[in-house]
Amino acid sequence: MHLDLRYPIGLLLTTYGVILAIQGAVVEAKVLGLNVNLYWGAAMTVCGLAALYLARRKRS
Amino acid sequence: MHLASIDILLIAIYGAFVLAIGFLLRRQMVGSAEFFLAGRSMPAWVAGLAFLSANLGAQEMIGMAASGAKYGILTSHFYWVGAIPAMAFVGVFMMPFYYGSHARSVPEYLKLRFDEKTRGFNALTFAVMTVFSSGISMYAMGALLALLLGWNIHACIAASAVVVLLYIVLGGLTSAIYNEVLQFFLIVFGFTPVVYLGLRDAGGWAGLAARVPDTFVHSWSYLGRADANPMGVEWFGMVMGLGFVLSFGYWCTDFLVVQRAMAADSMNAARRTPLIAAVPKMLFPFLVIVPGIIALGLTLHPNAGSAPLLPRLADGTYDYNMALPLMMSRYYPAGLLGLGLTALLASFMSGMAGNVTAFNTVWTFDIYQSYIRPRQSDAHYLWMGRMATVFGVLVSMATAYAAMRFNNIMDMLQLVFSFVNAPLFATFLLGMFWKRTTGHGAFWGLVAGTGAAALHYELTGVAGAASLLPKIAVVHAYPSDMAQNFWGAIVAWTTCFVATVAISLATRPKPESDLRGLVFGLTPRSTSPELSWHQRPAVLAGLVLTLTLALNILFW
Numbered sequence: 001m002h003l004d005l006r007y008p009i010g011l012l013l014t015t016y017g018v019i020l021a022i023q024g025a026v027v028e029a030k031v032l033g034l035n036v037n038l039y040w041g042a043a044m045t046v047c048g049l050a051a052l053y054l055a056r057r058k059r060s
Numbered sequence: 061m062h063l064a065s066i067d068i069l070l071i072a073i074y075g076a077f078v079l080a081i082g083f084l085l086r087r088q089m090v091g092s093a094e095f096f097l098a099g100r101s102m103p104a105w106v107a108g109l110a111f112l113s114a115n116l117g118a119q120e121m122i123g124m125a126a127s128g129a130k131y132g133i134l135t136s137h138f139y140w141v142g143a144i145p146a147m148a149f150v151g152v153f154m155m156p157f158y159y160g161s162h163a164r165s166v167p168e169y170l171k172l173r174f175d176e177k178t179r180g181f182n183a184l185t186f187a188v189m190t191v192f193s194s195g196i197s198m199y200a201m202g203a204l205l206a207l208l209l210g211w212n213i214h215a216c217i218a219a220s221a222v223v224v225l226l227y228i229v230l231g232g233l234t235s236a237i238y239n240e241v242l243q244f245f246l247i248v249f250g251f252t253p254v255v256y257l258g259l260r261d262a263g264g265w266a267g268l269a270a271r272v273p274d275t276f277v278h279s280w281s282y283l284g285r286a287d288a289n290p291m292g293v294e295w296f297g298m299v300m301g302l303g304f305v306l307s308f309g310y311w312c313t314d315f316l317v318v319q320r321a322m323a324a325d326s327m328n329a330a331r332r333t334p335l336i337a338a339v340p341k342m343l344f345p346f347l348v349i350v351p352g353i354i355a356l357g358l359t360l361h362p363n364a365g366s367a368p369l370l371p372r373l374a375d376g377t378y379d380y381n382m383a384l385p386l387m388m389s390r391y392y393p394a395g396l397l398g399l400g401l402t403a404l405l406a407s408f409m410s411g412m413a414g415n416v417t418a419f420n421t422v423w424t425f426d427i428y429q430s431y432i433r434p435r436q437s438d439a440h441y442l443w444m445g446r447m448a449t450v451f452g453v454l455v456s457m458a459t460a461y462a463a464m465r466f467n468n469i470m471d472m473l474q475l476v477f478s479f480v481n482a483p484l485f486a487t488f489l490l491g492m493f494w495k496r497t498t499g500h501g502a503f504w505g506l507v508a509g510t511g512a513a514a515l516h517y518e519l520t521g522v523a524g525a526a527s528l529l530p531k532i533a534v535v536h537a538y539p540s541d542m543a544q545n546f547w548g549a550i551v552a553w554t555t556c557f558v559a560t561v562a563i564s565l566a567t568r569p570k571p572e573s574d575l576r577g578l579v580f581g582l583t584p585r586s587t588s589p590e591l592s593w594h595q596r597p598a599v600l601a602g603l604v605l606t607l608t609l610a611l612n613i614l615f616w
């Protein structure tokens with residue numbers, strides 16, 4: 001079995017992204033008027049899912 | 061700095077990931093080639109990101125931000141002058157010999173190209189140096205966490221040692237490389253918000269430039285004279301000392317980074333490894349140096365209603381090392397703070413893992429197999445590699461404790477090692493591109509270069525600064541220790557170059573039949589016309605160098 005590195009990368013970024021986004025949605029801690037947890041969590045989730053998509057596409 | 065439970069959760073998830081990768085890779089570790097060389101199976105992008113991250117320890121991140129606060133954008137020379145050209149060179153010109161020779165380590169290449177004593181010299185100094193630097197960074201990180209978070213320094217050292225030990229014993233070099241790539245993404249995601257928020261707070265680049273001295277936002281304009289810029293270095297010392305001797309010496313010969321390229325899955329991938337690494341490398345100043353400049357800007361001219369960012373030390377200077385942690389604690393709410401700290405922890409652990417994997421390889425192949433127990437089974441050397449990993453981590457811990465008690469001794473050791481490193485590139489350059497270079501020439505050239513570096517240090521001083529080692533006499537005083545360091549490297553390199561050429565001409569060269577695949581001119585050129593442009597090392601190198609030039613002009 002060869003472990004495709006895109007899986008752990010995608011999984012880690014998605015996990016972090018979702019946790020941050022939830023934190024941002026629940027506790028609205030604004031920095032310079034921005035809900036940074038929410039926005040950055042969403043961005044990380046998108047990147048994480050993209051890595052997972054690339055890993056899956058390679059396999060099939 | 062206070063951590064919320066969400067921050068702890070993010071750090072714990074990272075720890076679980078690292079260990080899980082080690083366990084998943086365990087079954088792949090069937091022989092020494094898998095354990096030490098990752099089975100030579102890494103795709104170019106994985107090897108490339110690992111090549112970059114192996115060098116980005118936490119000390120580097122903290123240090124670059126500190127240097128940004130102290131010297132400004134001049135610090136980017138450590139990237140744009142002091143890394144990119146050498147990375148392009150090693151990919152295009154040197155990798156064909158490293159990868160093509162099938163050497164398993166840099167010292168082994170020296171053995172194939174020159175002789176046993178040159179390998180022994182390089183292997184021993186490298187092995188000792190890597191475990192020491194891993195221990196020193198272990199101590200630095202433990203001390204930082206103790207200061208920032210009030211964690212127990214002994215617990216920090218023990219916990220990081222156990223995690224690193226486990227994932228390397230389980231997954232070998234593959235584990236180390238995978239975690240380095242993860243670390244790369246964590247750094248990008250963990251540091252980008254601090255740069256964005258900091259710049260937004262400071263009023264963009266223009267607003268920041270108005271807050272700091274003009275020398276802090278120009279990389280070349282003030283390099284005409286050493287006394288015109290905060291680094292105390294002039295352009296020649298910068299370009300020749302840092303850009304040529306030190307940078308090529310590190311990026312082209314240090315096994316810690318070259319090992320990542322040797323693990324690539326093909327010659328072409330190995331050559332592209334440093335070139336792929338160069339792209340993020342040239343952008344990293346924005347991630348690691350700019351936060352330091354922002355920290356200084358918000359200290360000299362804070363916004364209305366907020367306190368200066370950097371605290372002062374007892375001697376009245378700013379505590380530059382706190383630049384990055386304090387930027388994070390100012391701009392990151394619970395959640396993002398956990399991510400930022402995880403990025404720091406990840407770079408610390410993979411920096412240490414990089415040292416340990418390079419150490420166990422050099423120890424097992426170049427010392428144990430060569431001098432202690434040759435001709436054993438592959439399983440025996442695999443076992444030895446795991447033992448060497450345990451040993452390397454234990455010595456690192458011992459070094460960390462020694463650094464805690466005797467900080468000065470560690471600084472002296474690092475200074476002595478820098479004497480050994482300075483001339484190395486001359487040996488490799490001659491060895492790879494001049495077939496007449498002999499083993500005696502290489503070895504005695506290295507000894508002469510090391511001696512010249514030590515002698516240069518003994519005979520020069522730094523204006524207004526105390527010296528680490530007692531001096532014979534001070535015949536020349538440099539404006540800064542950086543200038544002394546750069547010029548010492550130039551002296552060492554030149555001495556090694558001249559001595560190697562002279563001794564080589566007086567001794568008998570190896571027959572050409574022994575040098576095939578090791579030296580330029582005796583190695584068939586790899587020409588593969590079917591490669592598309594983005595797979596050609598020379599095209600990539602040209603692209604990387606052009607972009608770097610553009611960045612230099614942009615921040616001139």
